[in-house]
Amino acid sequence: xxxxxxxxxxxxxxxxxxxxxxxxxxxxxxxxxxxxxxxxxxxxxxxxxxxxxxxxxxxxxxxxxxxxxxxxxxxxxxxxxxxxxxxxxxxxxxxxxxxxxxxxxxxxxxxxxxxxxxxxxxxxxxxxxxxxxxxxxxxxxxxxxxxxxxxxxxxxxxxxxxxxxxxxxxxxxxxxxxxxxxxxxxxxxxxxxxxxxxxxxxxxxxxxxx
Amino acid sequence: xxxxxxxxxxxxxxxxxxxxxxxxxxxxxxxxxxxxxxxxxxxxxxxxxxxxxxxxxxxxxxxxxxxxxxxxxxxxxxxxxxxxxxxxxxxxxxxxxxxxxxxxxxxxxxxxxxxxxxxxxxxxxxxxxxxxxxxxxxxxxxxxxxxxxxxxxxxxxxxxxxxxxxxxxxxxxxxxxxxxxxxxxxxxxxxxxxxxxxxxxxxxxxxxxxxxxxxxxxxxxxxxxxxxxxxxxxxxxxxxxxxxxxxxxxxxxxxxxxxxxxxxxxxxxxxxxxxxxxxxxxxxxxxxxxxxxxxxxxxxxxxxxx
Numbered sequence: 052x053x054x055x056x057x058x059x060x061x062x063x064x065x066x067x068x069x070x071x072x073x074x075x076x077x078x079x080x081x082x083x084x085x086x087x088x089x090x091x092x093x094x095x096x097x098x099x100x101x102x103x104x105x106x107x108x109x110x111x112x113x114x115x116x117x118x119x120x121x122x123x124x125x126x127x128x129x130x131x132x133x134x135x136x137x138x139x140x141x142x143x144x145x146x147x148x149x150x151x152x153x154x155x156x157x158x159x160x161x162x163x164x165x166x167x168x169x170x171x172x173x174x175x176x177x178x179x180x181x182x183x184x185x186x187x188x189x190x191x192x193x194x195x196x197x198x199x200x201x202x203x204x205x206x207x208x209x210x211x212x213x214x215x216x217x218x219x220x221x222x223x224x225x226x227x228x229x230x231x232x233x234x235x236x237x238x239x240x241x242x243x244x245x246x247x248x249x250x251x252x253x254x255x256x257x258x259x260x261x
Numbered sequence: 262x263x264x265x266x267x268x269x270x271x272x273x274x275x276x277x278x279x280x281x282x283x284x285x286x287x288x289x290x291x292x293x294x295x296x297x298x299x300x301x302x303x304x305x306x307x308x309x310x311x312x313x314x315x316x317x318x319x320x321x322x323x324x325x326x327x328x329x330x331x332x333x334x335x336x337x338x339x340x341x342x343x344x345x346x347x348x349x350x351x352x353x354x355x356x357x358x359x360x361x362x363x364x365x366x367x368x369x370x371x372x373x374x375x376x377x378x379x380x381x382x383x384x385x386x387x388x389x390x391x392x393x394x395x396x397x398x399x400x401x402x403x404x405x406x407x408x409x410x411x412x413x414x415x416x417x418x419x420x421x422x423x424x425x426x427x428x429x430x431x432x433x434x435x436x437x438x439x440x441x442x443x444x445x446x447x448x449x450x451x452x453x454x455x456x457x458x459x460x461x462x463x464x465x466x467x468x469x470x471x472x473x474x475x476x477x478x479x480x481x482x483x484x485x486x487x488x489x490x491x492x493x494x495x496x497x498x499x500x501x502x503x504x505x506x507x508x509x510x511x512x513x514x515x516x517x518x519x520x521x522x523x524x525x526x527x528x529x530x531x532x533x534x535x536x537x538x539x540x541x542x543x544x545x546x547x548x549x550x551x552x553x554x555x556x557x558x559x560x561x562x563x564x565x566x567x
Contacts, residue, residue, distance in 0.1 A: 058529075060305060081529060098285065099342075105525065160274075161359070161362055233277055
């Protein structure tokens with residue numbers, strides 16, 4: 052399984068290290084055509100506006116197609132890119148997640164923080180019919196982070212911090228407003244690799260969008 | 262959550278923002294209009310200044326922290342992080358900048374130093390600091406004081422990349438040497454570099470600095486950005502090179518934006534000469550610049566800092 056990490060700018064190397072640690076083969080993606088070579092993509096933290104400039108119109112369209120076909124996981128700036136609606140200021144999104152997200156919603160760097168939130172995972176009983184959800188504490192690193200202000204239809208909440216949803220999934224798209232790549236806990240990346248594995252095996256076809 | 266000075270949480274958040282800037286270009290700006298151009302061109306952050314280094318060099322006088330009013334206007338104009346410079350050792354300027362809410366402080370040799378022996382105790386702040394360095398010892402002394410990002414000093418305001426190259430090569434080479442030395446030799450290296458042994462040991466083990474390592478000081482073209490990144494820099498600061506035509510006049514804003522876009526592309530595709538050619542092709546030359554080899558020691562900014 053080859054996982055791409057969008058390497059236009061940002062903390063792509065932290066994601067590469069984490070994914071390799073979990074046994075994935077990683078390709079740093081700098082050109083649109085490299086999207087054809089991978090089974091899943093991570094969009095890292097960084098500056099979302101800079102990502103858009105570097106993607107260009109052609110790269111953006113190609114990525115928009117990709118996120119409908121293959122699993123994609125965005126953290127922070129990556130989450131902003133995957134959203135349908137972006138505020139503060141408004142900018143275009145890939146529309147893979149039916150959410151409204153607000154950039155720099157906590158404030159400036161001085162308001163960045165490490166908090167403990169709750170990770171919601173399916174019970175690891177090995178029984179595929181046991182769909183019980185379990186919450187467990189998870190460290191979350193928020194750096195000039197965005198906030199998910201509205202969760203639309205079809206979006207599942209994967210993690211919360213206080214009353215805020217901070218990680219979500221819709222079909223093949225997954226996003227976190229925090230940076231799991233900067234914490235020692237590997238569960239969030241593992242959840243994404245599980246999503247890629249499921250997608251590749253074709254045992255689950257969670258396509259909810261046209 | 263700003264009550265976490267000096268502990269690990271604080272360090273992780275401070276270096277965390279630097280991680281997000283990797284592969285990007287941080288641009289010097291003096292007006293909200295320039296900041297907007299920089300953001301539109303794809304800058305990952307801007308450095309808010311009253312005068313860019315080339316102007317400071319040309320005009321002389323005491324260079325101080327920029328007026329908070331200008332910095333505030335620039336902060337209001339863009340959604341990307343805003344950095345600002347304080348004088349070396351001037352912790353009161355740094356306190357003002359932290360109060361203002363800038364995202365990063367550059368304790369910079371470009372401004373006239375305020376203390377001839379001491380740098381700012383950066384652990385005492387919640388806001389992260391970047392500091393310049395010419396060699397590994399200087400980089401590690403700054404990290405020991407709490408800097409969460411290192412940039413090469415180069416020679417700011419010249420448009421001549423030669424010392425940015427010299428400094429990144431120096432730092433990278435000194436780190437490589439540490440990786441092959443035995444434990445007992447590291448103590449002697451700590452003495453030689455005048456740096457804390459613990460940091461020497463961390464570098465020897467990792468082969469890199471414990472904080473992001475960027476490049477600055479004379480970068481003026483897309484190829485300059487590619488050069489320092491191929492030599493090991495993780496992002497670039499471009500000062501006078503974008504908005505200046507020469508050391509006293511500003512370039513045409515449209516031309517500046519083109520240069521800015523080209524350097525942003527170059528920082529991402531620094532290993533791809535095809536892209537570098539494409540982005541370099543329609544630029545109408547870079548700032549006139551000042552050859553560093555013609556500068557005498559007294560006019561160098563890089564020798565400031567201890």
